[in-house]
Amino acid sequence: SSDDDASGELTPVKLQLQWFTQAQFAGYFAAVDQGFYEDVGLDVTILEGGVDIVPATVLDSGAADFAISWVPRGLVPREEGLNITNIAQVFQRSATLQVSFVDSGINGVGDLAGRTVGNWGFGNEFELLAGLRSVGLDPDTDVSLVQQQFDMLALVSGDIDAAQAMIYNEYAQVLETVNPDTGELYQPSDLSIIDWNDVGTAMLQDAIWADADKLEDDAAYRETAVKFVEASLRGWAFCRDDFDKCADIVLAAGPTLGDSHQRWMLNEINNLIWPSPQGAGTMDAALWNQTVTIATSEGILKSAPTDGAFVSDIASEALANLTADGVDVIGNGWSPKTIELKAGGE
Amino acid sequence: MISRAFRGAAPATVVGLGGLLFWELSLLIINPEGFVLPAPSGIIAAFFDNFEEIWVASRNTGFIVITGLVGGVALGVLWALLVSRFRLANETLTPLAISLNAIPIIALAPIFNAWYGLLSPVSNQAIVVILVFFPVFINTTKGLTDVGATEIELMRSYAASSWQVARTVRIPNAMPFFFTALKIASSLAVIGAIVAEYFGGRQDALGPLIVQNAGLTRYTEAWAAVLAGSVMGIVLFVASGIFERVSMPWKPDAETIGA
Amino acid sequence: MTARDEMAREIRRHERTEATRRTLRRIGVFVVFLVILALAYTGYKAFGQSLDDAQTDWPMIGRVLPRTDDLTMPPVSDIISEFTQPPQRNSDKPLAAFIAEAALFTMREAVLGFAFGVIFGLGIAVVLLRSKWIEQGVTPYLVASQTVPLVAIAPIVIIWGSTSLDWLPFEWTNWMSVSLIAAYLTFFPVAMNGIRGLRSADPAAMELMRSYAATRRQTLVKLQLPASVPYLFAAFKIAATAAIVGAIVGEISGGVRGGLGRLILDFASRYTTGPSRLYATVIGAALLGLIAIGLVTAAEYLVLSKRKEEPLAL
Amino acid sequence: MTEPDRCAVAISNVSKVFNQGKPNEVHAIEDISLSIGEGTFVSLIGPSGCGKSTLLRLIAALTHPTRGDVGVNDKSADQARLDRDYGMAFQTSGLFKWRSVAENVELPLQLMGWSKTDRKARAAEMLDLVKLDEFGDHYPHELSGGMRQRVAIARALSFRPSLLLMDEPFGALDEMTREHMQTELLDIWNKTGKTIVFVTHSIPEAVFLSQRVIVMSPRPGRIASDIRIDLGERSFETREASAFFEKVTEVREALRFEESQP
Amino acid sequence: MTEPDRCAVAISNVSKVFNQGKPNEVHAIEDISLSIGEGTFVSLIGPSGCGKSTLLRLIAALTHPTRGDVGVNDKSADQARLDRDYGMAFQTSGLFKWRSVAENVELPLQLMGWSKTDRKARAAEMLDLVKLDEFGDHYPHELSGGMRQRVAIARALSFRPSLLLMDEPFGALDEMTREHMQTELLDIWNKTGKTIVFVTHSIPEAVFLSQRVIVMSPRPGRIASDIRIDLGERSFETREASAFFEKVTEVREALRFEESQP
Ligand SMILES: Nc1ncnc2c1ncn2[C@@H]1O[C@H](COP(=O)(O)OP(=O)(O)OP(=O)(O)O)[C@@H](O)[C@H]1O
Numbered sequence A: 001s002s003d004d005d006a007s008g009e010l011t012p013v014k015l016q017l018q019w020f021t022q023a024q025f026a027g028y029f030a031a032v033d034q035g036f037y038e039d040v041g042l043d044v045t046i047l048e049g050g051v052d053i054v055p056a057t058v059l060d061s062g063a064a065d066f067a068i069s070w071v072p073r074g075l076v077p078r079e080e081g082l083n084i085t086n087i088a089q090v091f092q093r094s095a096t097l098q099v100s101f102v103d104s105g106i107n108g109v110g111d112l113a114g115r116t117v118g119n120w121g122f123g124n125e126f127e128l129l130a131g132l133r134s135v136g137l138d139p140d141t142d143v144s145l146v147q148q149q150f151d152m153l154a155l156v157s158g159d160i161d162a163a164q165a166m167i168y169n170e171y172a173q174v175l176e177t178v179n180p181d182t183g184e185l186y187q188p189s190d191l192s193i194i195d196w197n198d199v200g201t202a203m204l205q206d207a208i209w210a211d212a213d214k215l216e217d218d219a220a221y222r223e224t225a226v227k228f229v230e231a232s233l234r235g236w237a238f239c240r241d242d243f244d245k246c247a248d249i250v251l252a253a254g255p256t257l258g259d260s261h262q263r264w265m266l267n268e269i270n271n272l273i274w275p276s277p278q279g280a281g282t283m284d285a286a287l288w289n290q291t292v293t294i295a296t297s298e299g300i301l302k303s304a305p306t307d308g309a310f311v312s313d314i315a316s317e318a319l320a321n322l323t324a325d326g327v328d329v330i331g332n333g334w335s336p337k338t339i340e341l342k343a344g345g346e
Numbered sequence B: 001m002i003s004r005a006f007r008g009a010a011p012a013t014v015v016g017l018g019g020l021l022f023w024e025l026s027l028l029i030i031n032p033e034g035f036v037l038p039a040p041s042g043i044i045a046a047f048f049d050n051f052e053e054i055w056v057a058s059r060n061t062g063f064i065v066i067t068g069l070v071g072g073v074a075l076g077v078l079w080a081l082l083v084s085r086f087r088l089a090n091e092t093l094t095p096l097a098i099s100l101n102a103i104p105i106i107a108l109a110p111i112f113n114a115w116y117g118l119l120s121p122v123s124n125q126a127i128v129v130i131l132v133f134f135p136v137f138i139n140t141t142k143g144l145t146d147v148g149a150t151e152i153e154l155m156r157s158y159a160a161s162s163w164q165v166a167r168t169v170r171i172p173n174a175m176p177f178f179f180t181a182l183k184i185a186s187s188l189a190v191i192g193a194i195v196a197e198y199f200g201g202r203q204d205a206l207g208p209l210i211v212q213n214a215g216l217t218r219y220t221e222a223w224a225a226v227l228a229g230s231v232m233g234i235v236l237f238v239a240s241g242i243f244e245r246v247s248m249p250w251k252p253d254a255e256t257i258g259a
Numbered sequence C: 001m002t003a004r005d006e007m008a009r010e011i012r013r014h015e016r017t018e019a020t021r022r023t024l025r026r027i028g029v030f031v032v033f034l035v036i037l038a039l040a041y042t043g044y045k046a047f048g049q050s051l052d053d054a055q056t057d058w059p060m061i062g063r064v065l066p067r068t069d070d071l072t073m074p075p076v077s078d079i080i081s082e083f084t085q086p087p088q089r090n091s092d093k094p095l096a097a098f099i100a101e102a103a104l105f106t107m108r109e110a111v112l113g114f115a116f117g118v119i120f121g122l123g124i125a126v127v128l129l130r131s132k133w134i135e136q137g138v139t140p141y142l143v144a145s146q147t148v149p150l151v152a153i154a155p156i157v158i159i160w161g162s163t164s165l166d167w168l169p170f171e172w173t174n175w176m177s178v179s180l181i182a183a184y185l186t187f188f189p190v191a192m193n194g195i196r197g198l199r200s201a202d203p204a205a206m207e208l209m210r211s212y213a214a215t216r217r218q219t220l221v222k223l224q225l226p227a228s229v230p231y232l233f234a235a236f237k238i239a240a241t242a243a244i245v246g247a248i249v250g251e252i253s254g255g256v257r258g259g260l261g262r263l264i265l266d267f268a269s270r271y272t273t274g275p276s277r278l279y280a281t282v283i284g285a286a287l288l289g290l291i292a293i294g295l296v297t298a299a300e301y302l303v304l305s306k307r308k309e310e311p312l313a314l
Numbered sequence D, E: 001m002t003e004p005d006r007c008a009v010a011i012s013n014v015s016k017v018f019n020q021g022k023p024n025e026v027h028a029i030e031d032i033s034l035s036i037g038e039g040t041f042v043s044l045i046g047p048s049g050c051g052k053s054t055l056l057r058l059i060a061a062l063t064h065p066t067r068g069d070v071g072v073n074d075k076s077a078d079q080a081r082l083d084r085d086y087g088m089a090f091q092t093s094g095l096f097k098w099r100s101v102a103e104n105v106e107l108p109l110q111l112m113g114w115s116k117t118d119r120k121a122r123a124a125e126m127l128d129l130v131k132l133d134e135f136g137d138h139y140p141h142e143l144s145g146g147m148r149q150r151v152a153i154a155r156a157l158s159f160r161p162s163l164l165l166m167d168e169p170f171g172a173l174d175e176m177t178r179e180h181m182q183t184e185l186l187d188i189w190n191k192t193g194k195t196i197v198f199v200t201h202s203i204p205e206a207v208f209l210s211q212r213v214i215v216m217s218p219r220p221g222r223i224a225s226d227i228r229i230d231l232g233e234r235s236f237e238t239r240e241a242s243a244f245f246e247k248v249t250e251v252r253e254a255l256r257f258e259e260s261q262p
C-alpha cells in the first residue's frame, strides 16, 4: 500500500547484488524504473556485485541495507558470526545444471563416474557432490573434479566432460556458440543436462537478506524492510506480466552485452520464481530443509542453522499489502516463452 | 654462519611479533568481530586446524611458483641480454615486453587456458613467467646498460669483445639490479600462481582454497591459506638474499636489501 | 649572452625534432614487428590446422605450444575486424570506441593509484633507510604483503572506502577504492628499487655530506634521491604497468563498472561466443600499458638528459 | 682574533684497525698522539697507504678510532662536525655528476641556508680563484682531472670554515697551477688565521706551505718526525732560499729513513 | 729488436672539439702533428685542461679526432686498438669494485685468454712490483688512493704491450714510491724497447724518464715545444747532474712562457 505519510522524504536504501547487472536481478531494476520503490517511500540505490564482493559481508558492514544472496552463501557467514537473516525467498527453484554433450553418453548422475567434472566452487559444488553421493559415487575417488573458469570453453573444447552451468546463463552461452562441425549454433539436442531439482539435491538460491540485529532493534528499519520486499516483489510481478518492457529495462541498465541472452535469462528467472504456490518471497519449508540437510551433510555448515536464519513475517506483511492492491503474487498464469538465442547472445 | 643467520632474523622476528600484537589489539578495539580482516590468533589457529589441506595445496602451488619463477627469471635475463646488445631487439622486444606486462592476469588466464587446456599446468606456469619476467627484464636491462664510462673505455682499450664486456663489466654491474628484481619477482611468482589458479585447473591448490573460503566468508580459513602463500614468498625472498650474498662477495653489507 | 641563448634554443629545438624522429622510427619498427608477429601467428595456426586435417598428432601442440583451432586462436583478421564492429546490436558504436572509453576510465584509476603507490613506496624506502635494523625487520613483510591476493584485500578496501571515508570533503567513490588497490601493487617495486637506489649513493659523496653535517633530510634530497633516479625510473616502469593491471583487477574484484576490467570480464566469461572480442580488448589493455610506459620514459628522458646522463632506451 | 695557544686538533693515543678480527685485518694507524694549535698550517707526509687519509677522516669524525680520542676546537670531533667547524677536500674529487660545476660549489652553501644570490656570488668568486670561471655551466664529466680537483678545492673553501682538512688537493695539478693555488691558499691562511691540515706527497710543497711537517712511517702509521718549519713570510724567493732546501732535505731524509725501516 | 726509424705513433693535423656547435663547445686540441718513433719514451706536459688526456685517448682510439688522422704502428689507431697494440693506465684508476685487487690485475690477461695459472703468476709478479703483494685479496674500496693507482699501473703493465700510454700514473704516489716506480718503468723500457707515452705534471719526472718532452700550451692545446733529452743511461746520480737541472729549467721555462701567453 502506498499510503505513505512521509511524502516527499524518501528513505535512502542500498541494495547489494551478488553479481553484475543482468536479468537475474530484473525485478529490482524494474521496481526502480517503474517507481515502485518511490511509491513506498524508498530511494533505492543498486550496488553491483564483483568477483570478490561477498554480499553478506557488505550487508553486515553497513555499506548496504539489503543484499541478494544464495541461501548457502548467506548461511555460512551466519554461522561465522554475521547476524543476517533471509527475509524473502525469491527464487523457488535451483538453476544449477551439469551440462555435457550428448555424444559423451552422460545421461544421468551415475554416468559421471570416471569423468572429468567441472564446477566453480564457491558453494556451487554442493548440489553436485550431494547428487553424486545420492547415486553412490564418492566425489573424491569416482570422479575427477576440476576448477572451472567463468566461461564454457573447457566443455566446448573437450577438456572436461560435464560442466556446471546456470540454466539462465552459461547453458545459454553454449547455445550461443557456433558448433565448428556444423557451422551453426549448438542446439539443445546436442546437450544433455542434469537438473538438480530433478535429482533432489537442489539448494535454494537468490533471496533477500537483511541485518537481523537492526530488524530487532530498529523499528524503522523493519518497516523499510517490509516496504522494500513489497516493492521488489511488485517489480518481479511486473517482469512476469510485462516481459518485453522488463527486458528493455534491464538492457537499459547496461549489461554490456546480449539482447537475446538477457531475454533468455529473464525467461528462465521467471521460471525460477513463478509460480510461487505460497506467494512469492515465501520460504518453501521442504526446500529449506533439503538445503540445510545437504549443507550440513556436505560439511558446508558445521551444524544446522540457528533459529532466525530466515523470517517469514516480513514477506507475509508485504504479500498481504500486495494482495490487497490486487497484485498476483502466485503467478499460476505464467507460461515460459520461447526465446530464440542468437549467436553470441546478441 | 648459523648464528649470523639468526642475528639477521632477529629484527624480522621482533617486528613480526610486534605487528601481530598491534593487529590483534587494534582489532579488539575497532572491530571485535574481526570479520573481513580476522585476528592473527584466529588465522594461526585455522592454519594448524587445516594444516593437512594447506600443506597439500602449498605443495601443488609451490610447484607452479618455482617452475614459473625459474622460467620467468631465465626469460627476463635472456630478454635483457638481447635488448641491451642489439638495437633491433631493443626496438621490438622492449615494447613487446611492456605490452605483455600490461595485460592483467585475469585476461591472460582465459587465453592461456584456451591455448593449453584447463587441466594443463602450463597455462598457470605461463602466467607466472609473464609476471616474473618483466621486473627482471627492466632492472637487468638497466643494470646492463648503466655502466661507468671509465669501465667501458678500459675495456675498449683492451679491444674486448662485446661478450667479454658483458661478462666482465655489464653482468657484474647488473647484479645488484638483478637481485632487487629477483626479490620483487619472488612475491610476484607466488601471487601469480595463486591468482592463476582461480581460473581453473586442480582444486587442491592455494588459489581455490583462498577464493572458496573468502567467497563463503570463511575469512580465517582464507587468510590461513594466504599465510601459507606469504611464508612461501618470504622463503623465496630470503633464499634470493642468500644467493645474492654468495654471488656478490664485494658488496659491503649496507647495499643489500632486507634479509 | 643573448646570442648564446639563441643558439642554445636552436640546439634544443634540433634535439626535440631529433627525439620526435627517433620516436616515430621506433613506433614504425614496432609496427613492422607486430605485423611479423601476426604473420607468425597465422602461419602457426595454418600449420597446426594442417596437422589436424591430416589427422596427425603433434605432441608439442596443446602442451608446450598452444592449440590452433579458431576458438583458442581466433584468426588475426577476426580480431582486427572486431575493433570496427559494434559489440551491441542495438547501437552502432564500434568496439574500438568502447575500449577507448574504458581505457580512459581505467587510466584515471591507474594514474591516481600510481601516484599513491609512488608516494607510499618512496615513503617506505625513506623510512627503511633510517636503519638496517628497521629494514631487515620490515622488508620480509613487504614481500609477504605482495603475496596476499586481492580477493582478501578488495573487500576490505571497498567496504572501508564506502563506510569510513564520509568525512572527506568530496564523495569517495568506488573507483577511488580501485586506485587504492592499484596502489597496493604499485608501491612495492618503488619501495624495493627505491631503497636500493637511495643506498647506491657513492660512499665518498655520503662522507662529503657528513662532513657538512648535512641533516638526514638534506642528504636525502641533495644526494640520495638524485643518486637513486636511475633505479627509480626502472621502478616507475614496473609500477606504471602494475598500476594499470591493478586498476583492471581492482575493477573486477570490486565490481566497478566503466573500465577495461568489466569489459575483459564480460568478454572472458562469454569467451566461446566470440573469442576475438577478448583478444581485441586485451590488445587495448596492452596499448594502454605502452602509453603509460611511454609517458614514464618521456619523463625519464627529460630528467636524465638534463643530468647529462644516457637514459635507458626503453 | 685567534689565541695561538688554543688547540684546534687534539689527537691522543689513537689507533685505527680495519676489519678487526677478520683475515683481512689492517692496522692503519697505531697509537698516534698529535696536537695542532689554532691557526697552524700543518702538513702530513708519508708513504702511500700509511694512514694519512685515515687520520684526516678521524679528525673529520667521518670514521671513529678503534682506540684513543680525537678532539677538535675543544669539543669531540663529532660535535665539531655537527657545528660545521671544518671544511674538507677529499682525495678523490667527489663531485655530484648531476650538478653543474657552479652548483657543486654551491652545495655546502645551500646546505647552510645561504640565499641564492649570495651563493651565486660566492660560487663565481671561488671559480674565479681556481680559474674555472668559464666552466660554471659544465658538468663534471666534461672536465679534465685537474679541473675537477680544482672544483673540489673551490667547494671546500667556499664556506670559509675555521679548520680546513685537505687530502692531496693539488695532486693532479700542473706546476704553474699548483704554485698559483699554493699562493692563494697561503693568502687565505694569512688573512683569516685558519687552521689547515694538509696531506701531500710533495716535500717542497709541504715545506713551502707549512709551519709543521708531520712525517709518518709506513703502515701501521705512526708519527716518525715532527719538523717545525720557520721560513717567515712566504714569497717567490722562498723556494730559492737555502733554508728552504735544508728543510726539504731534512724532510726527505726523515722519510727515507722511515721507509727503509722494515 | 726494434728499428728506431719506424713510427709508433703518427698524429697529423689533429683537432678535437667537444660539443661541437653547442653553447658549451670546447676546443680541446687544435691542429697537433706529432710522430713518435718506435721505442721512444715521450712525456706530455702542460697546464691542467690543455688536452693531454684527450691526446692520449685519441692515440688509444677511445675517441676520434674532429679533424686529422691518428696512426699507430703503421695502422689506423682503431686497428691498433683491436690488435691490442697498447696498454693504457688511466688518470682515474678505474678499478672494478667487484673484483679483488689480484683479479683486477688479471683482467686484461683473462681477456687475452691466458691460462689461469699463468694469470695468477703474472698478477703476483706485478703486485710484487708495485709492492702490494699482501693486498691481492682485498677489494678496491679497502685501498688508499695511492694503492689504487699502483694496482692500475700493475694492470697496465701486466700484458706487456708494445706501446704504453700512461696518464699521470704516479700522481698520487709519495716520492719514494714514485722513484721506485720510475726506476722500474725505465727498467722495463730498457729491457723491452717499448714505446711509452707518459703524461705527467712533474717536470723532473718528465726529464728523468723521457727522451722527448712535449710541452703543450693551454687550451686549445697545441704543441709549444718539443724538447729532446739526452742524459744517457739513467741512474741515481742523474738527478743530481747539472745537465738534468738544465733540462728541467728548459722545460719549466717553456711551460712558463706558454702559460703566461693569453
Ligand atoms: N675501508 C677500509 N677497509 C679496509 N682497509 C682500509 C679501509 N680504508 C683504508 N684502509 C687501509 O688503511 C691503510 C691506510 O689507508 P689510507 O687511505 O689512510 O692511506 P694514505 O696514507 O691516505 O695513502 P695514500 O697516500 O695512498 O692516499 C691502507 O693500508 C688501506 O688499505
Ligand SMILES: Nc1ncnc2c1ncn2[C@@H]1O[C@H](COP(=O)(O)OP(=O)(O)OP(=O)(O)O)[C@@H](O)[C@H]1O
Pocket: D141, D142, D143, D144, D145, D146, D147, D172, D174, E018, E019, E026, E027, E028, E047, E048, E049, E050, E051, E052, E053, E054, E055, E091, E219
Ligand atoms: N667529454 C667531454 N665533454 C666536453 N668537454 C670535454 C670532455 N672531455 C674533456 N673535455 C674538455 O677538454 C679539455 C681538455 O681536457 P683533458 O682531459 O684532455 O685535459 P688534461 O690536459 O688531461 O688536463 P688535466 O691535467 O687536468 O688532466 C678540457 O677543457 C675539458 O673541459
Ligand SMILES: [Mg+2]
Pocket: D052, D053, D054, D091, D167, E144, E145, E146
Ligand atoms: Mg690517502
Ligand SMILES: [Mg+2]
Pocket: D144, D145, D146, E052, E053, E054, E091, E167
Ligand atoms: Mg688529464
